[in-house]
Amino acid sequence: MVTLETAPFEAEPGSAVEITALDTALWGVLPYVMVVVLVGGLVWRYKYDQFGWTTRSSQLYESKMLRIASPLFHFGLLAVIAGHFFGLVIPMAWTQAVGMSQDFYHFNALFVGGIAGVGTLGGIILLIYRRRTTGPVFMATTTNDKTMYVVLTAAIVFGLWTTLASVFEGEHGHNYRETVAPWFRSLFVLQPDIAAMAAAPFSFHLHTLVGMALFVIWPFTRLVHAFTAPLHYLFRPYIVYRSRDAATRRGWAPVGTRDRDTRNR
Amino acid sequence: MRVMAQMGMVMNLDKCIGCHTCSVTCKQAWTNRAGTEYVWFNNVETRPGQGYPRRYEDQERWHGGWVLNKRGKLVLKAGGRVKKLLGIFASPVQPELKDYYEPWTYDYKTLVDAPLGDDFPVARPKSLITGKDTKITWSANWDDDLGGSAENGHLDPIVEKVRRESEDKIKFAYEQTFMFYLPRICEHCLNPSCMASCPSGAIYKRVEDGIVLVDQDKCRGWRQCVTGCPYKKIYFNHKTGKAEKCTFCYPRVEVGLPTVCSETCVGRLRYLGLFLYDADAVTAAAAVTDPQELYDAQMDVLLDPNDPAVQAAARAQDIPEDWIDAARRSPVYALAKVYKVALPLHPEYRTMPMVWYVPPLSPVVDLLRDQGHDGEDHGNLFGAIEALRIPVEYLAELFTAGDADRVTAVLKKLAAMRSYMRGISLGNDPDDSIPEAVGMDGQTMYEMYRLMAIAKYDERYVIPKAHVEQAHDLEEMGCSLDFDGGPGMQDSSPFGEASGRPVPVAVETFNALRDRQTSDEAPGGTTLRGRVNLLNWDGTGAPPGLFPEKHHPGEQP
Numbered sequence: 001m002v003t004l005e006t007a008p009f010e011a012e013p014g015s016a017v018e019i020t021a022l023d024t025a026l027w028g029v030l031p032y033v034m035v036v037v038l039v040g041g042l043v044w045r046y047k048y049d050q051f052g053w054t055t056r057s058s059q060l061y062e063s064k065m066l067r068i069a070s071p072l073f074h075f076g077l078l079a080v081i082a083g084h085f086f087g088l089v090i091p092m093a094w095t096q097a098v099g100m101s102q103d104f105y106h107f108n109a110l111f112v113g114g115i116a117g118v119g120t121l122g123g124i125i126l127l128i129y130r131r132r133t134t135g136p137v138f139m140a141t142t143t144n145d146k147t148m149y150v151v152l153t154a155a156i157v158f159g160l161w162t163t164l165a166s167v168f169e170g171e172h173g174h175n176y177r178e179t180v181a182p183w184f185r186s187l188f189v190l191q192p193d194i195a196a197m198a199a200a201p202f203s204f205h206l207h208t209l210v211g212m213a214l215f216v217i218w219p220f221t222r223l224v225h226a227f228t229a230p231l232h233y234l235f236r237p238y239i240v241y242r243s244r245d246a247a248t249r250r251g252w253a254p255v256g257t258r259d260r261d262t263r264n265r
Numbered sequence: 266m267r268v269m270a271q272m273g274m275v276m277n278l279d280k281c282i283g284c285h286t287c288s289v290t291c292k293q294a295w296t297n298r299a300g301t302e303y304v305w306f307n308n309v310e311t312r313p314g315q316g317y318p319r320r321y322e323d324q325e326r327w328h329g330g331w332v333l334n335k336r337g338k339l340v341l342k343a344g345g346r347v348k349k350l351l352g353i354f355a356s357p358v359q360p361e362l363k364d365y366y367e368p369w370t371y372d373y374k375t376l377v378d379a380p381l382g383d384d385f386p387v388a389r390p391k392s393l394i395t396g397k398d399t400k401i402t403w404s405a406n407w408d409d410d411l412g413g414s415a416e417n418g419h420l421d422p423i424v425e426k427v428r429r430e431s432e433d434k435i436k437f438a439y440e441q442t443f444m445f446y447l448p449r450i451c452e453h454c455l456n457p458s459c460m461a462s463c464p465s466g467a468i469y470k471r472v473e474d475g476i477v478l479v480d481q482d483k484c485r486g487w488r489q490c491v492t493g494c495p496y497k498k499i500y501f502n503h504k505t506g507k508a509e510k511c512t513f514c515y516p517r518v519e520v521g522l523p524t525v526c527s528e529t530c531v532g533r534l535r536y537l538g539l540f541l542y543d544a545d546a547v548t549a550a551a552a553v554t555d556p557q558e559l560y561d562a563q564m565d566v567l568l569d570p571n572d573p574a575v576q577a578a579a580r581a582q583d584i585p586e587d588w589i590d591a592a593r594r595s596p597v598y599a600l601a602k603v604y605k606v607a608l609p610l611h612p613e614y615r616t617m618p619m620v621w622y623v624p625p626l627s628p629v630v631d632l633l634r635d636q637g638h639d640g641e642d643h644g645n646l647f648g649a650i651e652a653l654r655i656p657v658e659y660l661a662e663l664f665t666a667g668d669a670d671r672v673t674a675v676l677k678k679l680a681a682m683r684s685y686m687r688g689i690s691l692g693n694d695p696d697d698s699i700p701e702a703v704g705m706d707g708q709t710m711y712e713m714y715r716l717m718a719i720a721k722y723d724e725r726y727v728i729p730k731a732h733v734e735q736a737h738d739l740e741e742m743g744c745s746l747d748f749d750g751g752p753g754m755q756d757s758s759p760f761g762e763a764s765g766r767p768v769p770v771a772v773e774t775f776n777a778l779r780d781r782q783t784s785d786e787a788p789g790g791t792t793l794r795g796r797v798n799l800l801n802w803d804g805t806g807a808p809p810g811l812f813p814e815k816h817h818p819g820e821q822p
Contacts, residue, residue: 051505054484057488060361060501062361070355071355134396136394140504141504228465233463241470241541242472243473
């Protein structure tokens with residue numbers, strides 16, 4: 001039985017590793033570039049390409065495989081996102097403070113995270129298989145989609161690799177809650193803890209880089225539909241009345257004459 | 266009371282000859298684009314028949330419309346908000362292409378390109394979805410004129426129901442008994458279940474005229490509306506990833522023109538006009554317990570435009586004076602509520618549909634004539650309507666949630682009108698006992714005859730224009746100049762086909778019309794991606810691919 005005292009990580013985050021210029025570029029600059037592209041891209045696309053903002057569903061062509069693969073992938077992904085939140089955002093000190101042992105945390109992260117990851121991967125493999133083998137679905141696949149699938153699958157595979165690696169390495173594995181997680185949190189206070197991230201093993205570096213690539217292409221692919229998940233459906237009235245006058249305006253500046261005051265409707 | 270105006274339509278089924286002109290012109294106007302090949306905003310079904318998409322009326326399978334829950338509250342049949350969101354990753358009840366049909370064209374090119382040989386070349390059907398050879402097995406009107414009904418007739422959900430209820434006493438005698446055509450567009454319901462199903466809130470009802478539209482910018486392609494609509498009149502454009510539906514030809518209606526389907530109807534069977542209704546009363550009316558009382562409840566929601574109190578309330582809601590006047594002259598109000606001959610389609614779906622139907626008397630008349638009786642005599646007709654249970658029960662399942670008496674009453678009115686007017690045409694004194702037998706007076710019956718049989722253009726279509734002072738607020742004004750060869754003209758963009766700003770309908774129509782009128786080339790040739798579409802050919806020039814390329818002498822072929 002391993003206890004916290006014998007936890008295998010000895011390097012004090014940020015002390016033992018030398019920070020190279022590459023580290024600074026990758027873990028100090030790139031994340032902010034990624035955020036700028038992500039946010040800027042999303043704002044730009046939301047302003048100018050509402051019409052292209054859709055799930056681009058292919059269920060009309062094929063339903064049987066989709067009925068299994070798509071929920072498997074999406075629900076798996078939701079669990080994966082929850083896992084990332086738990087691992088990256090919540091500091092280790094907090095879980096320890098509520099009495100959660102490192103072993104218990106580790107077991108959960110691997111077991112639940114592993115199931116979610118395998119489900120997500122299985123889902124996307126099935127979805128890609130369906131996309132390739134169903135004629136009409138493949139014909140409706142654009143180059144943009146294919147690029148997106150490569151990056152998305154890579155992010156999932158490398159993520160799963162980090163998880164599985166820690167399963168096989170057992171207690172000698174790497175504790176990302178002392179490297180990746182502090183770095184992730186430090187990004188938000190604009191004081192990136194580059195050394196902590198640089199201390200993480202290659203598999204985590206790879207997963208993080210591919211993850212950032214995914215967020216960079218996100219606004220320019222069909223993935224944007226995730227940002228308009230229709231949660232407001234739970235609260236809106238069933239029947240929607242809208243005036244003819246309320247036609248959506250596109251772009252930043254109003255074109256032509258100004259609208260009349262809408263009559264009192 | 267919150268008075269709102271609603272554009273409505275009535276179709277007089279007695280006049281429909283099933284020529285599909287409405288479908289074809291509608292398709293040419295609205296759905297002759299990539300992604301909507303299988304889509305018919307207007308389709309004409311032969312009844313009895315399965316309809317389009319197949320068996321769409323079987324709500325146990327498709328889960329469309331509203332139902333009352335145990336507490337008597339109105340809920341979507343496909344499930345509540347949480348259930349819908351949980352099922353969003355693969356919409357559980359969704360028609361597939363095979364439920365509509367796989368659209369196709371023919372390989373016309375082979376007819377002229379084929380090398381000389383012993384056999385005549387054949388234009389094979391090619392799927393418009395895969396581009397490959399296909400076998401045509403179904404279409405939007407495959408069972409037209411009862412084609413194949415001996416084999417498929419029992420698949421009509423209403424036939425199924427009527428037979429079940431009559432304990433199979435009725436053998437399949439429909440094809441010998443009666444047949445009629447049912448043209449269908451979006452019902453532009455007062456209580457639309459498509460709108461309630463839309464997670465994004467992209468479907469809306471226009472305050473001014475009640476036309477139900479899909480905001481193409483807000484739609485995210487979740488396709489819950491396709492499930493929600495019990496009439497299956499919302500379609501998924503598989504190229505743009507957006508839902509599309511009948512628009513009631515709003516760009517025409519806004520300027521006082523009838524819809525394309527109405528304008529081109531050779532039988533002149535469509536009527537367009539306004540209803541005034543009480544928007545606050547809709548939900549309660551849609552939630553009455555007995556489905557057979559839904560018709561009455563819907564009638565009560567419609568307000569009398571001649572009632573000064575209603576007019577005052579309409580003015581209070583800023584409904585313009587000419588709209589109130591148009592509501593007074595509305596032919597659809599007259600047919601639905603004054604003469605009470607127009608019935609809503611499937612009121613039991615509880616959506617309060619606003620496209621109404623005058624049920625057909627012709628099957629009864631034809632039968633009498635075939636049997637050697639006088640099919641115009643009201644005595645014979647009244648008796649026949651009572652005796653002919655099969656057609657009446659069938660019509661009742663379509664229009665009154667199974668209330669046969671109501672359908673009988675309408676058919677008797679139509680029979681009485683026929684008989685009464687024949688008497689007058691033959692120079693006899695008007696026999697006022699005939700209208701009295703159906704609870705009308707001679708004057709009203711004559712007016713009904715004028716509206717239904719003479720059906721002057723101005724009386725069929727009473728369409729108030731959208732207001733001039735709101736002109737620059739109309740759906741598409743303000744940015745039209747952006748579109749001369751603008752981004753929307755491209756076939757494809759980096760974000761997948763058809764992303765970017767859509768070309769406003771009016772601009773697209775204007776440009777297409779100008780192209781067609783001024784160019785030597787057949788229009789649209791470049792956008793068909795190698796297909797040859799003869800439907801678009803108006804005789805000017807030749808569409809590319811119709812004839813093989815000319816080889817100049819001396820050039821290697």
